[in-house]
Amino acid sequence: xxxxxxxxxxxxxxxxxxxxxxxxxxxxxxxxxxxxxxxxxxxxxxxxxxxxxxxxxxxxxxxxxxxxxxxxxxxxxxxxxxxxxxxxxxxxxxxxxxxxxxxxxxxxxxxxxxxxxxxxxxxxxxxxxxxxxxxxxxxxxxxxxxxxxxxxxxxxxxxxxxxxxxxxxxxxxxxxxxxxxxxxxxxxxxxxxxxxxxxxxxxxxxxxxxxxxxxxxxxxxxxxxxxxxxxxxxxxxxxxxxxxxxxxxxxxxxxxxxxxxxxxxxxxxxxxxxxxxxxxxxxxxxxxxxxxxxxxxxxxxxxxxxxxxxxxxxxxxxxxxxxxxxxxxxxxxxxxxxxxxxxxxxxxxxxxxxxxxxxxxxxxxxxxxxxxxxxxxxxxxxxxxxxxxxxxx
Numbered sequence: 122x123x124x125x126x127x128x129x130x131x132x133x134x135x136x137x138x139x140x141x142x143x144x145x146x147x148x149x150x151x152x153x154x155x156x157x158x159x160x161x162x163x164x165x166x167x168x169x170x171x172x173x174x175x176x177x178x179x180x181x182x183x184x185x186x187x188x189x190x191x192x193x194x195x196x197x198x199x200x201x202x203x204x205x206x207x208x209x210x211x212x213x214x215x216x217x218x219x220x221x222x223x224x225x226x227x228x229x230x231x232x233x234x235x236x237x238x239x240x241x242x243x244x245x246x247x248x249x250x251x252x253x254x255x256x257x258x259x260x261x262x263x264x265x266x267x268x269x270x271x272x273x274x275x276x277x278x279x280x281x282x283x284x285x286x287x288x289x290x291x292x293x294x295x296x297x298x299x300x301x302x303x304x305x306x307x308x309x310x311x312x313x314x315x316x317x318x319x320x321x322x323x324x325x326x327x328x329x330x331x332x333x334x335x336x337x338x339x340x341x342x343x344x345x346x347x348x349x350x351x352x353x354x355x356x357x358x359x360x361x362x363x364x365x366x367x368x369x370x371x372x373x374x375x376x377x378x379x380x381x382x383x384x385x386x387x388x389x390x391x392x393x394x395x396x397x398x399x400x401x402x403x404x405x406x407x408x409x410x411x412x413x414x415x416x417x418x419x420x421x422x423x424x425x426x427x428x429x430x431x432x433x434x435x436x437x438x439x440x441x442x443x444x445x446x447x448x449x450x451x452x453x454x455x456x457x458x459x460x461x462x463x464x465x466x467x468x469x470x471x472x473x474x475x476x477x478x479x480x481x482x483x484x485x486x487x488x489x490x491x492x493x494x495x496x497x498x499x500x501x502x503x504x505x506x507x508x509x510x511x512x513x514x
Contacts, residue, residue, distance in 0.1 A: 138469075139508035146511075147500035148463060148470075149447040153493040156443035159436045160376060161482040164368030164388060164415060166429040168361035172336050174343075177329040179353040180204035182345050189343050193334040193360065200345060200357070202330040211323050218316050225309045232302045239295045246288045253281040338362040341427075366425055368397065368415040370433060374406045379437050380413060386435035388415070390422040397433075437479070444487040448480070449499025457485065461498040461511055470498050470511040 180202030187199045257277045264274040334340070343358040351357065368388065372380055380402060387394045401414040415433070451460055457477035461470035475490030491497065498511065505511065 143513040158438040164370040169365040170362040200332040445484040450501030454502035463496040
């Protein structure tokens with residue numbers, strides 16, 4: 122007896138044990154099969170595009186023409202506004218434009234008159250040159266025949282040269298004036314055109330008091346009251362374009378590095394599956410979640426409605442063959458670092474270190490530590506303390 126006790130003290134099982142009722146724990150078998158790397162998420166139906174309505178020109182709400190929830194076409198009047206200050210501003214600007222236009226017209230008329238006067242002077246000087254040239258030619262013949270004096274001959278020659286120089290100077294002056302007037306008239310015309318365009322812009326501001334729909338779609342919201350005063354840029358509602366729909370998908374931040382654009386998934390609507398794919402990922406994380414947009418690949422559910430939710434099986438990778446362990450509460454207790462493995466006779470379960478890889482809503486991928494056919498305890502371990510073995514009873 123002494124030898125038996127001593128042997129047990131040296132070589133006996135010193136591990137801590139805990140008696141548990143077998144029917145109060147969950148035991149699953151480790152298997153090998155196709156591991157589909159997907160996650161189960163929830164998506165909310167939203168319109169494919171939302172156009173926000175911001176007031177272009179502020180004013181007082183006089184009439185609300187369209188109602189929320191109705192379909193509108195591009196250009197339909199939604200709200201009529203009034204703005205006395207804008208009306209006075211436009212009137213003053215129109216008066217200013219009219220005054221400046223008249224001033225420019227008068228300036229152009231004055232330049233045209235100056236041009237006519239210069240041309241008239243040019244004709245007078247040209248006629249004078251013709252006369253002086255004819256007189257000089259006659260005097261030249263008379264001087265050769267000694268009928269006039271040298272002084273009279275030189276005087277006619279000097280008068281001809283003076284007239285020709287005056288003619289040349291007048292022509293140069295007319296040419297410079299023509300260039301200057303051409304540039305000035307062009308500048309004046311550009312000024313008038315610019316002011317006319319500005320006047321059109323001001324008139325457009327007046328027209329914007331009749332606020333119209335920028336696109337065709339469903340008027341989702343129009344938060345206004347008669348008599349309400351709006352400021353420029355204030356948002357008053359939105360229009361949903363219902364050509365198609367998208368799903369705003371809520372995903373746990375754990376998968377933010379694994380979710381990419383182009384990933385496909387299956388959306389459940391009324392028991393039917395529809396295929397979609399990720400088109401946009403929002404990087405902001407809020408309360409441990411981030412969001413992505415998914416659109417339908419081919420067919421859109423016929424009964425789909427904005428705000429409707431759908432369960433989505435989002436694939437993170439291609440299927441592969443792997444050793445699988447069913448999901449359970451043990452992961453929260455051990456972090457997937459070890460499990461209780463049931464022995465061959467099924468009398469107890471003992472701790473064993475393992476390594477897990479990817480996971481989906483049904484299985485964990487086992488990288489090492491378990492073999493197909495083995496059985497493990499997958500229920501929660503919080504009540505087992507530090508026990509090395511679970512003795513079934």
